[in-house]
Amino acid sequence: LNHPVHCAAVDAARRSYGKLIAFLAARTRDVAGAEDALSEAFAAALVGWPLDGIPNNPEAWLLTVARRKMIDAARQRRSHDGAAEALLLMTELAQHEDDDAAIPDDRLGLMFACAHPAIDVNVRAPLMLQTTLGFDAATIASAFLVAPATMGQRLVRAKTKIRQAGIPFQVPGRADLRQRLDTVLEAIYAAYAEGWADPTGTECSGAISPKRRSGSAAWSRRCCPKSPKRSASCR
């Protein structure tokens, strides 16, 4: 497991997972599809990198592969939505193929989608943990003391809702921002609080460490407009 390829893949996953999911999902509203495409891209990396070497920009490499997987999936659906999605992704792919360095960071938009008032309040924090940090349903379930199957179902339902109801991946306008920011902060709170369920830190194998969660709090603090409550709750 200490092989450099594994290290590079793990490092890319840790740094870029949420960013890549946000980028892919924001353009299609298909969170589940983005997750599938990205995990296929990681699988391809573990096969390809030992042979071809680790790319200069692993994040951009993963995004390109994941985007192609999503285009393939959209084509296979042969639906109106699927065709529109495939075209949109292909256009973007053509535009950005040579422009690896600049992958826009849509994670804040993703968090606002996860904590949208139209999403069931109990699944907002779990959904954030899964989409921005890449935890699987079983790990999240154990942190929230819910049966894994139940948590899996809730997450699937929430992702379907995002897609079907047309929940946008964006920071809301000024008029709604304060109210909507509160729901995001509540979800971050809930996610963060779960980290202290194991105060002695004895179960570090599968548990969600506060350090990883605080990562999401830290960049939401960076991205958000000034709000007194925010600085108090994200500390």
Place this chain on the structure above:
Amino acid sequence: MQYLLMIYSNEAANQAANEADKGAMMAAYMAYTEALKQAGVLVASDRLRPASAATTVRLANGKTQVLNGPYAETKEQLGGYYLIDVPDLDVAISWAARCPGASYGTMEVRPIWTPPY
């Protein structure tokens, strides 16, 4: 995306309102409809006759059963709808909030299912 904005309100209370209040409500709806048209998002819109004018129909054992009244007896009834075409749920919600129906009843926002079904 297309969304159906359904207006649910208490019919009895609406009918009991005085003429001035009814007039003000009509004016508010006309202004709202005009705003939707101006924004170029209105697809269709109708006001429904009261639930007492409703007829429920279903087929049971090959026989048509016709019943007087709405499908469900509820405190608030579906009184009308707006079908709008907007980019996402947040825009649909902001239009629903501006509808006069939001201030004296409840708006339900439902996305239209586009093919494939």
